Amino acid sequence: MKNVLLICRKELKSYFASPIAYAVLALFGLIFGFGFYTATRDFVRFSFQSQMMGGGQTMNVNEQIIRPLLGFASTVALFLIPMITMRLFAEEKRSGTIELLLTSPVSDNQIILGKWLGALLLYLCVLAMSMINIALLFAWGKPDLKPVLVAYLGLLLQGGCLLAIGTFISTTTRNQIVAGGVTFFVCLLLWLLSWFTAFDSTVPAQVVNYLSIVTHFENFGKGVLDSKDVVFYISFIFFALFATSRSMESLRWRA
């Protein structure tokens, strides 16, 4: 575990020593801030209109602002995660430090876990940016806290999945642009799977829909913690990291 934490700390440091972390944080802050402004503005307008029409319409900050906003954050994450993972192993391969890493007294799994955890911590920092906006809602309104925490857990698990996929793809190439591009298209594919199958009740469509990473976030977004969604995300992370481990192992016998 000590080795994992050491690699994780080194990875996190290298993110903040390069412009990547700042670019990801700034882009996310900007896009999420715009989404927050739009959602809040529409909520206030709707609230005024409802009062002018004599009330009657129930207003719910969680359902009308936080839920769509965190759903939006999960979509934005699809675009940012390739930027976080593209350099994980591709950069080590390009600069030639992968040989040093592979011959050092740490196991492949420790290296993979350390790097993935480092990327996950950066993703946590990205999510922390969104909490600033959400904190404003708590300062001036009375949203329900528990569903918000459940939604953040969902965002973290979904992010963990995409980061694990990105980590795997990063081991397959020495070119960061290729790693980032392929990760983006895979993330996009996993997102699009639910578009065409969400309301189709045939068995193949339901299987495809189940594989979509967005489908499992819907319950978290509502504030419902479902064991099947947690199991899906954890098994997805496990499988992607397992594939990364096999890919790393293959570096030794492919040569």
Add this chain to the structure above:
Amino acid sequence: MSHEWLKTRQTKYTAYVAVYIVVILAVLTAVNFLANRYDKSWDATANKEFSLADQTIKVVKGLNRDIHITYFDDTSRFPQARDLLDRYSALSPRLHVDYVDPVKKPQQAKSAGFRRDVNILVNSGLRTEEPRASAKKRSPERLSAR
């Protein structure tokens, strides 16, 4: 024809990795299947907005024949309906929910018994009825198999 490549180290390791991946995939598929079958959920909302009444859960879990719920509406309103209807289908593999847009799929809507005055129909195989009221937080007698 030479089969030397079959004896190479790369072929041996590739086969080993392929088998390893297939085994892991099979285990994960089984785990996910069981997680779906024995799903447990916790509604964190203050008013338990996405929870069903205990009586509803008891009735749906005890279904002894397949029940089909058909929801008719515009496609854009399916997600709101799914918030609640998914809670039913998660309770029992015998309960199936179909979403039909009568404008986009008029034939399917017609064969499912679409009428303009109702947007949900429950079919137990023997008869088709519409729910009298929202079953959320109520006892859904209408859903029980007859």
